[in-house]
Amino acid sequence: MAKLFLVRHGQSLWNLENRFTGWHDIDITETGIEEAKKAGLALKGEKIDMAFTSVLMRAEHTLNVILETMEKKDIPIIRDKALNERSYGTLEGLNKAETAKQYGDEQVLSWRRSYDIVPPGGESLKDTYNRVIPYFEKEIVPLLKEGKNILVVAHGNSLRSLVMHLEHLSPEEILQREIATGIPIVYLFDEQFHVHRQDH
Known part of the structure; x- marks a missing residue:
């Protein structure tokens, strides 16, 4: 048996300001720190063998707060840009409402919510x-198969990709799935490596 814990970083400054963030390196707000603490409290009784995060500070900061709250600062952490948020290209830094005025609601919605x-x-x-997914299969799946419990702290769209893969969701189904900030999603892998979602 192994467990995989997925947590989206706490609220960032640009989440608060309704901007496209993507690969821009923006830190979390005070609210984001509180969300990370709540995630740490929710996971406090769990055994974590290793943690993975993106190279963006909002995910790293969230992970550090979670591990501090869990009193597990000695856990090995692997950072990789493969887990970074989806890049929004030239939209990054722009206010979503202003962008909708410029390009039209439908166009912005299709950029944000199409597959x-x-x-x-x-x-x-x-x-x-x-x-x-190739990164997950190569770096994380072998650890889960060894029975290790893994924590991944990343972003709305990188985690959405993982949820889509683990739950075998269609492009239409995953677009309806919101990933809340700071609330752990838990998957349990049995001896046959079948995956079961577990509410936390």
């Missing part, structure tokens, strides 16, 4: 999936 439409200079969710 394979690419924002200017950025990545689609499909591109993000094709970056995250």
Whole structure:
């Protein structure tokens, strides 16, 4: 038996300001720190063998707060850009409402919520999936198969890619799935490596 814990980083400054963030390195807010503490409290009784995060500070900071709250600062941490948020290209830093005024609501909605439409200079969710899943299969699955419990702290779209893969969701189904900030999603892997979602 192994467990995989997925946590989306706490609220970032640009989440608060309703901006496209993507690969821009923006830290979490005080609210984000509180969300990370709540995630740490929710996971406090769990055994964690190793943690993975992106190279963006909002995910790293969230992970550090979680581990501090769990009193597990000595856990090995692997950082990799494969787990970074989806890139929004030239939209990064722009206010979402202002962008909708400029390009039209429908266009912005299709950039944000379609599976394979690419924002200017950025990545689609499909591109993000094709970056995250090979990394997951190569680096994280072998550890789960060894029975290790793994914590992944990342971003809305990199985690959405993992949820899509683990739950065998269609592109339409995953677009309806919101990943809340700071609330752990837990998957249990049995001896046959079948995956079961567990509410936390």
